Amino acid sequence: MARKVLVLGEARDGQLRNVSFEAIAAAKTVAEGGEVVGVLIGESVNSLGNDLYQYGADKVVAVEDAKLSQYTPDGYSQALMAVIEQENPEGIIFGHTSLGKDLAPKIASKLGSGLISDAVAVEEAGGNLVFTRPIYSGKAFEKKIVTDGLVFATIRPNNIAPLEKDAGKSGEVSTVSAEIKDLRTIIKDVVRKATEGVDLSEAKVVVAGGRGVKSEEGFEPLKELADVLGGAVGASRGACDADYCDYSLQIGQTGKVVTPDLYIAAGISGAIQHLAGMSNSKVIVAINKDSEANIFKVADYGIVGDLFEVIPMLTEEFKKLKVNA
Amino acid sequence: MNIYVLMKRTFDTEEKITIANGKINEDGAEFIINPYDEYAIEEAIQVRDAQGGEVTVVSVGNEETEKQLRTALAMGADKAVLINIEDDVEDGDQFTTAKILAEYLKDKEADLILGGNVAIDGGSGQVGPRVAEQLGMPYVTTITKLEINGTTATITRDVEGDSEVIETSLPVLVTAQQGLNEPRYPSLPGIMKAKKKPLDELELDDLDLDEDDVEAKTKTIEIYLPPQKEAGKVLQGELADQVKELVNLLHTEAKVV
Ligand SMILES: Cc1cc2nc3c(=O)[nH]c(=O)nc-3n(C[C@H](O)[C@H](O)[C@H](O)COP(=O)(O)OP(=O)(O)OC[C@H]3O[C@@H](n4cnc5c(N)ncnc54)[C@H](O)[C@@H]3O)c2cc1C
Numbered sequence: 260m261a262r263k264v265l266v267l268g269e270a271r272d273g274q275l276r277n278v279s280f281e282a283i284a285a286a287k288t289v290a291e292g293g294e295v296v297g298v299l300i301g302e303s304v305n306s307l308g309n310d311l312y313q314y315g316a317d318k319v320v321a322v323e324d325a326k327l328s329q330y331t332p333d334g335y336s337q338a339l340m341a342v343i344e345q346e347n348p349e350g351i352i353f354g355h356t357s358l359g360k361d362l363a364p365k366i367a368s369k370l371g372s373g374l375i376s377d378a379v380a381v382e383e384a385g386g387n388l389v390f391t392r393p394i395y396s397g398k399a400f401e402k403k404i405v406t407d408g409l410v411f412a413t414i415r416p417n418n419i420a421p422l423e424k425d426a427g428k429s430g431e432v433s434t435v436s437a438e439i440k441d442l443r444t445i446i447k448d449v450v451r452k453a454t455e456g457v458d459l460s461e462a463k464v465v466v467a468g469g470r471g472v473k474s475e476e477g478f479e480p481l482k483e484l485a486d487v488l489g490g491a492v493g494a495s496r497g498a499c500d501a502d503y504c505d506y507s508l509q510i511g512q513t514g515k516v517v518t519p520d521l522y523i524a525a526g527i528s529g530a531i532q533h534l535a536g537m538s539n540s541k542v543i544v545a546i547n548k549d550s551e552a553n554i555f556k557v558a559d560y561g562i563v564g565d566l567f568e569v570i571p572m573l574t575e576e577f578k579k580l581k582v583n584a
Numbered sequence: 585m586n587i588y589v590l591m592k593r594t595f596d597t598e599e600k601i602t603i604a605n606g607k608i609n610e611d612g613a614e615f616i617i618n619p620y621d622e623y624a625i626e627e628a629i630q631v632r633d634a635q636g637g638e639v640t641v642v643s644v645g646n647e648e649t650e651k652q653l654r655t656a657l658a659m660g661a662d663k664a665v666l667i668n669i670e671d672d673v674e675d676g677d678q679f680t681t682a683k684i685l686a687e688y689l690k691d692k693e694a695d696l697i698l699g700g701n702v703a704i705d706g707g708s709g710q711v712g713p714r715v716a717e718q719l720g721m722p723y724v725t726t727i728t729k730l731e732i733n734g735t736t737a738t739i740t741r742d743v744e745g746d747s748e749v750i751e752t753s754l755p756v757l758v759t760a761q762q763g764l765n766e767p768r769y770p771s772l773p774g775i776m777k778a779k780k781k782p783l784d785e786l787e788l789d790d791l792d793l794d795e796d797d798v799e800a801k802t803k804t805i806e807i808y809l810p811p812q813k814e815a816g817k818v819l820q821g822e823l824a825d826q827v828k829e830l831v832n833l834l835h836t837e838a839k840v841v
């Protein structure tokens with residue numbers, strides 16, 4: 260059954276996040292031959308239209324308004340409802356990001372629709388669209404289908420591969436008008452802590468440190484390793500609570516969920532709340548002094564040892580590898 | 585202040601998880617108050633203590649949920665309400681739960697509703713925003729700080745590690761993120777008092793709902809455990825050799841670098 264599917268293009272620092280391209284790929288599966296419509300919302304976002312086309316959108320619409328310069332549930336839902344009214348979609352896909360998590364249930368509620376959150380895969384099987392999602396802090400998975408109404412889902416970043424970019428593509432961005440008014444939550448201040456560089460939730464390599472890193476300076480060798488690998492630095496709650504690093508680096512149930520190709524956990528014991536944020540990584544390396552540490556249970560490769568010895572040696576070896584490659 | 589807390593009884597995911605007959609095996613499992621809802625309960629108690637009023641903890645669940653509601657009362661909540669759907673609804677989803685909660689709350693004139701930002705078992709994070717939307721209330725999710733001054737609420741929320749300071753007016757629904765507070769343990773006198781506090785039990789009928797009104801929009805067709813990971817390879821030998829071997833394995837076997 261061909262469906263028209265909306266995809267929210269989520270911008271950060273003036274650029275679309277990768278998860279939006281992944282959402283287009285998911286939307287293609289859901290559309291089953293129907294049209295995939297990219298939606299841009301913001302103060303000035305039309306220029307991002309070509310990126311959506313290049314990753315597979317068939318059409319792009321935008322709602323622009325100065326009141327949409329920052330995300331608020333009221334502003335964005337008014338914009339999106341105007342698009343939904345015009346386009347009348349049979350499916351909607353968002354990224355399962357801070358914004359997607361906050362907005363999707365509101366829209367689903369307005370539409371009286373179901374919502375499948377945090378999907379890591381979608382496929383057509385036996386006449387159904389089947390979504391897979393982790394449950395029980397990532398210890399189990401469920402497969403879900405929609406039984407009534409719209410096919411609405413949010414997808415976890417870094418799990419569904421985007422379609423190949425077609426750099427030659429471009430297209431029109433048509434404006435949808437919406438009256439944005441009566442915003443009930445006002446953003447007074449934003450304290451940015453997230454470091455520049457590679458976006459942690461979308462990084463292909465994550466080097467994460469825990470309480471075993473012992474100090475702020477202790478993170479330096481981890482940063483060097485991450486740099487060599489083109490990756491990002493992450494942390495456990497233990498390290499954040501001890502003030503070795505900022506909470507924006509926290510990985511886990513309360514922090515970011517990451518699914519990189521390579522996750523290196525150094526001085527992290529492997530509590531369930533931490534595993535909930537990284538156990539689906541493709542390859543996990545654990546470096547810990549304690550051979551009994553729980554992290555070794557989920558690790559593909561482990562080194563029992565002092566991270567302050569192991570990490571610098573690893574950095575050197577990877578450098579050699581890069582030179583030889 | 586008329587304060588409500590949405591509380592879910594959850595499976596303690598620190599426990600081992602097994603599957604029996606296509607479902608998560610609950611036999612002998614440990615159940616707890618969803619950890620993020622503990623922050624919500626704690627915050628509700630603190631707001632009440634500062635501003636006066638009453639804290640009512642509401643849960644959609646079954647008979648067993650009474651235990652977690654009593655714990656909330658022992659922490660210091662004033663009243664508990666169990667909406668027992670065991671006999672009425674077979675399969676529910678977030679639409680179901682939110683609809684029931686909103687129907688219960690719609691004539692309660694709540695000034696403040698608190699919930700968790702996510703349930704550690706179901707993990708969707710949908711229920712809070714859905715309930716707020718149905719009540720026509722603004723909401724702020726993943727909050728780490730709440731200050732109330734008259735009818736104005738100043739709230740800090742966590743946005744992927746950045747913080748946003750948000751101003752809104754009551755009534756509002758908020759969902760708790762870790763870091764909001766340190767939930768208290770029930771004290772012995774608290775536990776004694778909790779036994780006498782009101783715990784009402786309602787069914788769908790009492791909310792003028794029938795099964796069709798809350799019928800799920802989605803359905804779980806399969807639950808499974810991730811394929812057992814083969815025991816990882818813990819490297820042996822001289823540290824320098826281990827490091828060389830690891831780099832080699834990541835490059836040639838795992839092919840991730
Ligand atoms: C509701 C709730 C939500 C939570 N959410 C999160 C979350 O999102 N993310 C998260 O991470 N945690 C979370 N936690 C906390 C979690 O339970 C753990 O407390 C935390 O993950 C522990 O951090 P850690 O592994 O760094 O510290 P520890 O458990 O103290 O482990 C430190 C490890 O470092 C090793 N070590 C020490 N020195 C060295 C060295 N020189 N070389 C090598 N190894 C060394 C030790 O052997 C040990 O295994 C949450 C908890 C709760 C209750």
Ligand SMILES: Cc1cc2nc3c(=O)[nH]c(=O)nc-3n(C[C@H](O)[C@H](O)[C@H](O)COP(=O)(O)OP(=O)(O)OC[C@H]3O[C@@H](n4cnc5c(N)ncnc54)[C@H](O)[C@@H]3O)c2cc1C
Pocket residue numbers: 590591592593618620621642643644645669673674675676677678679680681682685698699700701702703704705706707708709710711712804
């Ligand atoms: C009749 C019935 C049958 C169900 N059958 C199944 C089933 O077969 N399989 C299955 O996986 N799930 C089942 N569920 C559970 C349901 O799918 C969700 O678990 C539930 O809707 C909450 O969603 P969540 O776990 O994603 O919570 P989230 O949306 O992540 O929870 C966020 C917050 O919402 C509040 N909240 C959530 N649930 C409740 C609640 N019950 N009471 C009060 N506050 C709450 C809490 O504050 C919580 O922290 C059933 C539910 C019902 C009502």
